[in-house]
Amino acid sequence: MPWAKPAPRFVSRGQAYRQLDDEQYPGFTDNDFQMEPNIRMLSRRPTGFVELGLQEVEFVNELHNTDAEKKTDLHLFVQSLSKCLGATKFGLSFEFQDLGFKPPKSTKPILSDVSGTINAGSLWGVMGASGAGKSTFVNVLMGKTAHTGGVTKVNGVAGKISKYKKIIGYVPQDDIVLPELTVRENILHSARIRLPANWSDSEIQSHVDILISCLQLAHVQNSLVGSTAAPVISGGQRKRVSIGMELAAAPMALFLDEPTSGLDATAAASIMATLKALSRLGMTIVTIIHQPRQEIFESLDSLVLLGAGRMIYCGPEEGIQPHFEGLGFQFPDHTNPADVMGDIIAGEGRHYKPKGDATVQGLIDHWATRQMDRPGLNKHSSTITVSEMNSLTAIVKLRGAPWYKQIWFCFQRSVLQQYRMKSSFFFELGVGALAGFLIGLAELNAKGQNFRGIFNDPYEVLSSSIDYASVPQMSLLVGLAIGLTASAPGVKIFGEEKLVYWREAAAGHNRFAYYMGKVLSTIPRMVLANFHFTTMFILLATPVIGWLPAFAANLLYFYCIYGLASCISMITRREDGPLLAVMSSLIVGVLNGMSPTLQKVRSWHIVWLWRASPGTWLAEAYFTQNIGPLGYLYRIEFARSALGYLLNKFSDDLLMLFVIGTALRIFAFLGLRFMWRAKQR
Numbered sequence: 001m002p003w004a005k006p007a008p009r010f011v012s013r014g015q016a017y018r019q020l021d022d023e024q025y026p027g028f029t030d031n032d033f034q035m036e037p038n039i040r041m042l043s044r045r046p047t048g049f050v051e052l053g054l055q056e057v058e059f060v061n062e063l064h065n066t067d068a069e070k071k072t073d074l075h076l077f078v079q080s081l082s083k084c085l086g087a088t089k090f091g092l093s094f095e096f097q098d099l100g101f102k103p104p105k106s107t108k109p110i111l112s113d114v115s116g117t118i119n120a121g122s123l124w125g126v127m128g129a130s131g132a133g134k135s136t137f138v139n140v141l142m143g144k145t146a147h148t149g150g151v152t153k154v155n156g157v158a159g160k161i162s163k164y165k166k167i168i169g170y171v172p173q174d175d176i177v178l179p180e181l182t183v184r185e186n187i188l189h190s191a192r193i194r195l196p197a198n199w200s201d202s203e204i205q206s207h208v209d210i211l212i213s214c215l216q217l218a219h220v221q222n223s224l225v226g227s228t229a230a231p232v233i234s235g236g237q238r239k240r241v242s243i244g245m246e247l248a249a250a251p252m253a254l255f256l257d258e259p260t261s262g263l264d265a266t267a268a269a270s271i272m273a274t275l276k277a278l279s280r281l282g283m284t285i286v287t288i289i290h291q292p293r294q295e296i297f298e299s300l301d302s303l304v305l306l307g308a309g310r311m312i313y314c315g316p317e318e319g320i321q322p323h324f325e326g327l328g329f330q331f332p333d334h335t336n337p338a339d340v341m342g343d344i345i346a347g348e349g350r351h352y353k354p355k356g357d358a359t360v361q362g363l364i365d366h367w368a369t370r371q372m373d374r375p376g377l378n379k380h381s382s383t384i385t386v387s388e389m390n391s392l393t394a395i396v397k398l399r400g401a402p403w404y405k406q407i408w409f410c411f412q413r414s415v416l417q418q419y420r421m422k423s424s425f426f427f428e429l430g431v432g433a434l435a436g437f438l439i440g441l442a443e444l445n446a447k448g449q450n451f452r453g454i455f456n457d458p459y460e461v462l463s464s465s466i467d468y469a470s471v472p473q474m475s476l477l478v479g480l481a482i483g484l485t486a487s488a489p490g491v492k493i494f495g496e497e498k499l500v501y502w503r504e505a506a507a508g509h510n511r512f513a514y515y516m517g518k519v520l521s522t523i524p525r526m527v528l529a530n531f532h533f534t535t536m537f538i539l540l541a542t543p544v545i546g547w548l549p550a551f552a553a554n555l556l557y558f559y560c561i562y563g564l565a566s567c568i569s570m571i572t573r574r575e576d577g578p579l580l581a582v583m584s585s586l587i588v589g590v591l592n593g594m595s596p597t598l599q600k601v602r603s604w605h606i607v608w609l610w611r612a613s614p615g616t617w618l619a620e621a622y623f624t625q626n627i628g629p630l631g632y633l634y635r636i637e638f639a640r641s642a643l644g645y646l647l648n649k650f651s652d653d654l655l656m657l658f659v660i661g662t663a664l665r666i667f668a669f670l671g672l673r674f675m676w677r678a679k680q681r
């Protein structure tokens with residue numbers, strides 16, 4: 001195992017470089033593998049850092065000793081990456097000049113005049129006090145938030161960084177992973193969607209295998225991730241899964257929002273060691289980090305320090321202390337320089353600089369003046385040749401499975417999720433059967449006699465009383481029962497994962513594929529729930545309508561209620577969704593033309609409202625199927641004109657139920673696509 005702690009062996013930087021073999025390691029040069037200047041120095045540092053140094057040594061030794069059987073996971077991961085990235089260097093460099101952000105309704109900018117360069121293949125930390133603008137800076141830099149000033153460059157070429165989002169990973173602060181899937185399934189899904197379209201499944205699987213080993217997740221790869229409330233794997237492992245979902249896409253740069261927050265010291269050091277190793281492979285890593293421990297602080301190559309939305313420092317980690325000392329701050333012996341620096345940039349600099357300006361504003365002004373003295377801030381930034389630019393564009397173009405494959409992957413994943421949530425699936429089936437049983441029980445006494453009309457000639461005079469309302473009543477009960485059965489699960493399926501959808505949409509997943517996968521995955525669920533409902537209902541109520549037409553009409557009504565639930569879940573907060581969906585299903589159930597009759601609402605000129613409700617089409621379908629066959633006995637035309645339904649339009653009724661259900665899904669998709677757009681960037 002590459003990460004297992006080998007016996008301590010110290011090599012010089014030169015020795016390490018000499019062991020690199022470019023032939024065995026295509027696209028990987030000495031410059032990409034920047035060994036710490038003095039590995040022996042690392043051994044004086046606390047555990048996490050020592051391990052990192054040793055991993056590097058081990059890695060170099062492995063390269064030296066490589067034979068077909070003894071390739072390390074890390075080596076294989078690099079090969080897998082290089083296959084993805086062709087001859088292009090792994091890392092991306094970013095430049096930003098005078099970046100600013102002012103919210104539309106605010107008079108004061110949150111971020112202003114932020115300039116600097118992030119070199120390829122290095123580990124950058126973004127630090128600052130709470131509210132200093134760290135997340136805003138990263139969001140603006142990545143193009144997640146539209147900036148109100150400044151320019152960004154990728155590899156020396158001006159343009160939006162978001163253009164390259166398929167090759168840039170972003171790990172949010174919250175671990176947005178699917179709890180019902182295993183570690184491997186979460187990572188594999190991301191790989192399938194985001195790796196180049198021409199990769200075969202076995203290539204993707206082996207890329208994921210290697211990545212899982214590199215992330216030290218092999219022993220838990222088949223464990224469910226679990227929710228934060230009921231975790232199955234540890235917090236550190238969960239964070240690794242979240243990072244793995246981005247690394248699965250073989251990114252050239254990785255941005256992370258506080259990847260160590262909430263983790264214990266060992267887990268945090270381990271995550272940082274992984275990030276450091278990745279940066280040593282050439283990937284550009286930019287991480288927001290809050291109050292890091294000394295060893296984590298020292299593992300960073302460079303830092304962006306922010307205060308009140310302005311730049312305080314941008315440069316190498318080892319330059320920080322001299323920078324502040326040059327400003328008159330004193331770093332007491334035996335203290336963690338990271339803590340001292342944290343205090344200074346949080347406005348507590350007075351403790352370390354009794355005399356003179358120790359304010360954050362002073363630091364900002366000093367940095368701004370220094371930059372004015374050095375106008376060529378970005379002169380060291382890398383520039384890209386035309387062929388490199390073309391190759392980068394080609395890499396971006398190749399990324400991502402085609403939309404139809406993404407539908408399939410999303411469908412498979414959603415079915416798997418539902419399978420894993422078996423209890424809620426069986427609960428829905430049970431509720432469907434119970435609802436069918438109860439409605440059937442309510443209709444039991446009628447013994448299938450749901451209509452009495454005026455007899456046909458010449459028996460008209462024998463007619464005693466009429467009962468036109470029982471069939472619409474029966475369809476009302478059916479509609480309400482299906483509404484109650486399907487609306488809450490519908491909201492759960494479509495509404496529980498908005499965060500996942502936003503993360504995936506921001507990472508370049510196809511939004512339509514995500515939604516379509518979800519829609520298709522509900523079909524088996526609806527069919528089975530409806531099967532139980534309709535069978536129980538028909539067995540007890542024995543209506544004139546046969547099992548098959550009732551099954552078809554009810555299924556399409558289920559389809560409408562699921563569509564309604566998905567609309568509701570797009571526009572409401574998660575906790576309000578089920579209640580609102582049940583309420584809406586009651587409304588569309590009641591708008592079925594029974595009372596007031598369709599004839600009545602037609603005279604009010606608002607029949608369109610009833611016609612927009614699936615309840616009316618269900619009632620009309622039931623009307624045709626239950627009353628149509630009695631035409632030999634009764635004057636069913638009288639009933640039709642009294643109630644206002646159309647007769648013998650069963651297939652049109654089914655078609656309209658399908659159209660309404662589909663229209664609801666289109667609205668839901670538009671809501672998903674165009675609401676909360678900022679979160680999808």
Ligand SMILES: Nc1ncnc2c1ncn2[C@@H]1O[C@H](COP(=O)(O)OP(=O)(O)OP(=O)(O)O)[C@@H](O)[C@H]1O
Nearest residue numbers: 103106110128129130131132133134135136137290
């Ligand atoms: N869209 C916005 N509209 C208005 N204010 C905003 C917006 N985005 C951020 N802010 C404000 O800007 C300031 C900086 O926010 P940001 O989230 O970037 O800080 P941070 O340094 O990441 O803080 P923390 O470490 O606490 O997460 C905060 O005061 C925040 O309330």
